[in-house]
Amino acid sequence: MDNLNQSGYWLLAVWLVPLLTALVMVFIPSRFAGVIRGLAGVSGVVMFALSLYIFIGYQVGEGNIQFEKSWVWMENAGILGPGGISLHMGVDGIAAPMVLLTGIVIMAGNVVSWKIQFRNKDFYILLLVLVSGVFGTFVALDMFFFFFMYELAVIPMYLLIAVWGSTRKEYGAMKLTVMLVAASVLIFVGMFAVYTKAGIGSFDLVRLWAVAQTPNGPMDPQFQKIFFPFMVIGCGVLGALWPFHTWSPDGHMAAPTAVSMLHAGVLMKLGAFGIIRLGIQLFPEGAEFWMPGLMVLGTINAVYGSFSALAQRDFKQMIGYSSVSHMGYVMMGLATMNLVGINGAVLQMFAHGVMTALFFAMVGGLYDQAHTREMAVFGGLAGKMPKFSIFFMIAGLSGVGLPAMAGFVAEFNIFVGLFRSYPLFGVLAVLSAATSAAYVFRMFAIVFFGRFNTRWSGLRDIQKTEVFAGTVLAASILFMGVLPKPFTDRISPSVLALPGVIDPTADTPQTAETPNSDHNYDLRPERRRHDAIGWSA
């Protein structure tokens, strides 16, 4: 698989396919609902195939940026210097799994949405624009386009939720939109500051990273300490960082199925991804200074989220809070600034993405028949809806962190990383994991077992579309749980290439997490610096 074509056009295709599909749909009369469904399904499969290709084609071991391609969009005009804004794309080992995740979730989401009857054309157009933005953000290596795509992913949400949503949809939609756009104000300001301060007249992230990481460069530590929080809080809101997470349960509860899947599954990952790209990589000094703060917030996320989930009665709201909690693990993993922890964070981004998408797909299948999501009114569904129950339990068990599930691999890495750097917070994280077991098993007990409520004797098992989505997502969970190597092989070298990341295992013989043992990590200056100030465990 090493000789796959690594042209940057693959990355161009992966975000243009949804955008062009949306454009084509604009011109299909809305009465051809079947054609639109078919087109959506096909584009879902194409996106999945492309993202899988990018994931597989990413050469293991280097940790560098691959599939790179750059077109100058605009330069030497106004404030822009040479190479001012370019459509610079590329993936590293962190972005590649995220692209795959998006491909998986959108394929499932498109198929699940086939049953939408009301203005299904408009729905798909908006959904595809959103996905285009998500793909674009993951592959963008230009700060302007990063933000462009990021906003593009946020904007269609309002209509998607307000028109096709359910419980308190307008409230949820407006709250979500306003909070996320307010957050992007911070990113906006951070971008202006970086652009002006770096003084290279370009928004190219790779060049800006180089400037930021130059010792005694224009972006001095003081500056980085001031503006790091702008970027991280700005992105953190989308990642449901406490105390800015309140849009998440309301938004998820209101959103239609596919939108919940995408939003919890992928969009929240954009926030964490933004923290890596615009936080850790763009402000290494700021990251070093502020990471303990992020650790505290992430811990509150994890613990608060899981305890809140314990108290919920509505399926979606419970999953919403469980997402808050799981994103807390991601934040904690990122905040460790060591290889294992950040590895775990990225793995968790993937694991939580497929898991929560599976959750929402299944809840959607139930809600469309039952028209309620109150957990207490159900009971004994395992006998009535076996397929539904199996998929739901796979998602639940992955969330709990059962071995052989994706969640286990991710959480295990995060906990190891935590215990190396912040043992106390590691204890809290484990506490939160225990709580998540409590709310998941409580839900199982209430909904799937217990006495069957005869009110629901009319329920049928989930439809074929949901079985398809469930199979894809559950297969991803099990695959990553059983065989995490393809993921860790890609993620680790790239994580290690982040500035300021230390590898606590580097002194001992290389483990499976860092397969390219010919690379001598001891030579890395960052590591020595951290050792000197006593950050490594």
Next chain:
Amino acid sequence: MNPDYSLLIPEYILAVWAALVVAVDVMMPKLRRDVPAYLAALGALAAGIASVLYIDVNKGFEAIPGVTIMHVDDYTTYMRVLLCGIAVFILLMSAQFVRMRLSHAGEYSAIVLVATLGGMLMVEGTELITSWIALELLSFCFYTLVSFARRELRSNEAGLKYMLLGAFSTALFLYGLSLIYGVTGTTTYDGIAAALSNRGEDLTLALVVGFVFIIAGLGFKVAAVPFHMYTPDAYQGAPLPITAMLSTTSKAAAFALFFRLFTTAFLPAHEEWKWMIALIAAVTMMWGNLVALQQTNLRRLFAYSSIGQVGFMLIAVAAATQDAGSSLLFHMAGYAVTNLAAFTIIVVFFNREGSDEIADLAGLAERQPFLALAMVTALFSLAGMPLFAGFFTKFMLFVSGWDAGLEWLSGVAVVASLISLYYYLMVIRQMYVIAPRVPGRFRTPALLWGVIAVLVVGVFFLGIWPAPLLDAADTAAAFLFRA
């Protein structure tokens, strides 16, 4: 040396064409009332094409040897083309409206052309009196146009308010000019700049007072807070296409004058007026966007939204750098295209329903999906969302403000821009989320459908491939700073 009369061909075209349109209207009384508008649109188009011929011309119009009262350069060309383009679209959207609701179709179209002519002269003026006369030409056209719906009380009220406040602001402006003349002893921009750069310290107070009056006068014209009071009434009362014109032609021309005056003549005294404009900019953008939140009428909403936009554009004037200039010109074009699209949609809706209340847009997505989609495009562009023109133009404007040392102002602008998203979303909510009050789909007339389609494509084009326009704006702005 005689003045080079060939520099003003686009102006001649507009003037002659305006007379022609009136003549045609008088001589053919049976003419359908939308024909003069189409005829006038052709004239504006011709003037626009003629303007293009002046690319890279860089020459002054010397009324008396040594006194350059007008200057034709790329800045002029850019704005001429923009103003003519706006006029074409205004006239196209007027045709049906005039036929349905107004009398004196010939005069209406002719005055639109003359207003455009006034705007072009404002752009070119490099001498205080010339610029002032041009400004008055534009203003007088607008006083007439705003009150053109003679039988409607609102239109009369709007016209009267606009005229009284406009006259007052003109007086302020003139008084300011006289103070500047007193300090510098000349009325040409170049002469003022020269006099200001080696002035004595004791003259600063008179200068500052002069700037205050000039800024107040121009503030009225561009509708900056606290001189914006007439705007919502004028927007609501004026015939709808004129509202569109107020928000585009009037603003573009006034800003062109504003920017040229302050960056060529007054640049040596930048420190004296920078803070005033920055302050006004901050207040304007916050006030406009906050008050817009509670509007229930589309036109008043757009009035306040345009006040907010004025605040953004003032950033560029306060920054007074070449980068800011190119961002300003660029933003102005994007804003004009977007606003024209929005107003054409409102015109279609108004022609059909006779209402401009936001609540009456309910369910537009069901009744006329094309209009609703186009409106979403326009509103998202105004809010500054990606894929649409507004995102990139605002982005450049804010970055150039930040770059020029007005970090706080750019920060305020981003927050104001966030606020604006809320009220644009409320309009979108009416169209998409709320069920229609009146059943039945309707169609958009073919011509206006085409106009809207062109403008919407323009909004996307500027959002996706803005490089050509930004380059043009950059070249244009460079002329002001070539010294």
